[in-house]
Amino acid sequence: MADLAPPALIAVENLERVYQMGDERVVALAGVTTQIQQGSFVAVMGPSGSGKSTFMNVLGCLDQPSAGSYRLKGVEVGQLPATELARTRNREIGFVFQQFNLLQRVDALGNVELPMLYAGLPKRERRTRAEAALARVGLGDRMRHLPLQLSGGQQQRVAIARALVNQPACLLADEPTGALDSRTSLDIMALFQALNREGVTVIVVTHEPDVAAFASRVIRFRDGKIVSDTEQTPRDAAAALAEWSEAA
Amino acid sequence: MSFLDAILSSLSAIRAHALRSVLTMLGIVIGVAAVIAMVAVGNGARERVNAQIQSLGANLIIVIPGNITQGGARLGTGNASTLTDADALALKTEIGSVQAAAPLVRGGVQVVSGGQNWATSAIGVDLDYFVARDWAVERGREFSDEETRRGGQVALIGQTVLRELFGGNDPVGAQIRVRNVPFEVIGVMSPKGQSMFGQDQDDVILLPLQTARQRVVGTNRAKNRSVNQIMVKIKEGEDLSAAEEEMKRLLRQRHRIQDGRDDDFSLRNMAEIQATREESARTMAMLLLSVAAVSLVVGGIGIMNIMLVSVTERTKEIGLRMAVGARPLDVMGQFLIEATTIALIGGMIGIGIGIGIAIITAMKAGWPLLIDPLVVVTAFVFSGLVGIVSGFYPAFRAARLDPVEALRAA
Numbered sequence: 001m002a003d004l005a006p007p008a009l010i011a012v013e014n015l016e017r018v019y020q021m022g023d024e025r026v027v028a029l030a031g032v033t034t035q036i037q038q039g040s041f042v043a044v045m046g047p048s049g050s051g052k053s054t055f056m057n058v059l060g061c062l063d064q065p066s067a068g069s070y071r072l073k074g075v076e077v078g079q080l081p082a083t084e085l086a087r088t089r090n091r092e093i094g095f096v097f098q099q100f101n102l103l104q105r106v107d108a109l110g111n112v113e114l115p116m117l118y119a120g121l122p123k124r125e126r127r128t129r130a131e132a133a134l135a136r137v138g139l140g141d142r143m144r145h146l147p148l149q150l151s152g153g154q155q156q157r158v159a160i161a162r163a164l165v166n167q168p169a170c171l172l173a174d175e176p177t178g179a180l181d182s183r184t185s186l187d188i189m190a191l192f193q194a195l196n197r198e199g200v201t202v203i204v205v206t207h208e209p210d211v212a213a214f215a216s217r218v219i220r221f222r223d224g225k226i227v228s229d230t231e232q233t234p235r236d237a238a239a240a241l242a243e244w245s246e247a248a
Numbered sequence: 249m250s251f252l253d254a255i256l257s258s259l260s261a262i263r264a265h266a267l268r269s270v271l272t273m274l275g276i277v278i279g280v281a282a283v284i285a286m287v288a289v290g291n292g293a294r295e296r297v298n299a300q301i302q303s304l305g306a307n308l309i310i311v312i313p314g315n316i317t318q319g320g321a322r323l324g325t326g327n328a329s330t331l332t333d334a335d336a337l338a339l340k341t342e343i344g345s346v347q348a349a350a351p352l353v354r355g356g357v358q359v360v361s362g363g364q365n366w367a368t369s370a371i372g373v374d375l376d377y378f379v380a381r382d383w384a385v386e387r388g389r390e391f392s393d394e395e396t397r398r399g400g401q402v403a404l405i406g407q408t409v410l411r412e413l414f415g416g417n418d419p420v421g422a423q424i425r426v427r428n429v430p431f432e433v434i435g436v437m438s439p440k441g442q443s444m445f446g447q448d449q450d451d452v453i454l455l456p457l458q459t460a461r462q463r464v465v466g467t468n469r470a471k472n473r474s475v476n477q478i479m480v481k482i483k484e485g486e487d488l489s490a491a492e493e494e495m496k497r498l499l500r501q502r503h504r505i506q507d508g509r510d511d512d513f514s515l516r517n518m519a520e521i522q523a524t525r526e527e528s529a530r531t532m533a534m535l536l537l538s539v540a541a542v543s544l545v546v547g548g549i550g551i552m553n554i555m556l557v558s559v560t561e562r563t564k565e566i567g568l569r570m571a572v573g574a575r576p577l578d579v580m581g582q583f584l585i586e587a588t589t590i591a592l593i594g595g596m597i598g599i600g601i602g603i604g605i606a607i608i609t610a611m612k613a614g615w616p617l618l619i620d621p622l623v624v625v626t627a628f629v630f631s632g633l634v635g636i637v638s639g640f641y642p643a644f645r646a647a648r649l650d651p652v653e654a655l656r657a658a
Contacts, residue, residue, distance in 0.1 A: 062652050063651075086574060086578075087573065089572070090572065091573070095571045097568075097655070101568040103565060105261075106260070114569070115573050117249050117257075118249055120249070120250065166573075
């Protein structure tokens, strides 16, 4: 009966990534095998140099494995040419970065429209979809603001809207709360949980256990390998936020 | 990413660094302005030379007496009295391509009219002169055949003489004295303006050839009916140099010059003067063209330099664009379009400045404003090409960035 189960959203097998730094061979991923199902909320943890960032880059099609297989929605994407990789990033992946990475001279709407620009969508559709995405992250009233006119939390919301706007297979967030204070961090994690409940697959790379606590599955990396992979009952970020407000 | 979106995005990037972009454009601006201005100035100058040659009379060959030796003294060109009325007549009757051959004598004279007097040059002419110089009487009448042959005491005056002696008054019928010989003014010549040597061609009075020779300028010419020069007009469409050869042969024969001996006359051809002028204009144009080329090249290097800086500065932005789905070709296009847009804006500013310079020069120099649309289009296209060429390498570098490395950049 296992044959009839839908293919995993992400399936990696014996994934290796080796860098050549001068004479030195640096093994960032030393044979990683795992699957991630549609609709899950996964935290990828590990100390720096553990390979979690490389894993994330490979999953995001920013980097390519030296060996092994990476199937996204059942399609092998590990060895695609650069143009195809770009298309896959555009359609299937939504990135959220620690430093938000917004274009400073473009307003919130323009930033959210960017992925659709590369998808070749017409202006009118870009505008409506960007407005909807911004409304969804709670920034319906800040669409015309430039990044500098927004707080850190708001900027990260714009970045999340940008990541969502092409309806990707999954959100990849690399230390999404690393540049935010605790309260705003809770805010962002609550947003991720809300999106996840709506069916969005979320993968968060973090070294903070506090952040990982909001995920339902935690994968730990060390020396380029998965050392533990556990399911857990996630902490509810919205409830934590409410507690915080009461305490204040 | 659509082309229009790419252009809009490049404009916003250019605006974000407005001062830098303008400085980057400067080389292109100067180059294009130089091209536009120099072509316009060159055309204007050529047009003026052409107009001056036209005002002297088109298709003209001027015959002047050659240098001779008289009692051991070598007299300069033009002093011999070997050219005569008869030569002029012979040129006209015996050479088919000659339309008019006008013998003339000239000399400086003082002209007196009532209380006014004026120093000018008097030219003794026959009726062919008006044909050869393509010069019409504006007011009054030309000489009659009778007057030129018999030596009537009538005069035609140029515009400058009219102004100096008569102010605004009608001179026709007035009496003037030229070297104390009384003449009746019978007409005023139409204005001719400056000659290409800067002489005022309207500062002149015209007298019948006979009268001028006998009573006004150089009595020694009267003896042998010699003249200062013969202005020969060649018929439209005839070959000037062939006509010149024929004239030379005829005059040598008439003057009985043996083979191997020098001519005792010389021929001046306006085409030669024109060719010299055009030659120097071409040299000037080449010089300016190389200045323009150099500044376009320097401008291109400037753009390349700034684009390389820009790619380095915006590495993170490039990484982000790649992360959200920009293909290498999109990134390449973005920087290429940016470089080309900078160059084209520079080109447009340059065209504006160039046309401005052309207008100012044309106004100051008083020649027609001649801006060749082809040159404007060429300059514009060329500045675009400079942008593409100089933007290519930086754009290529941007497109080849590794997205992971690019995102890690500060």
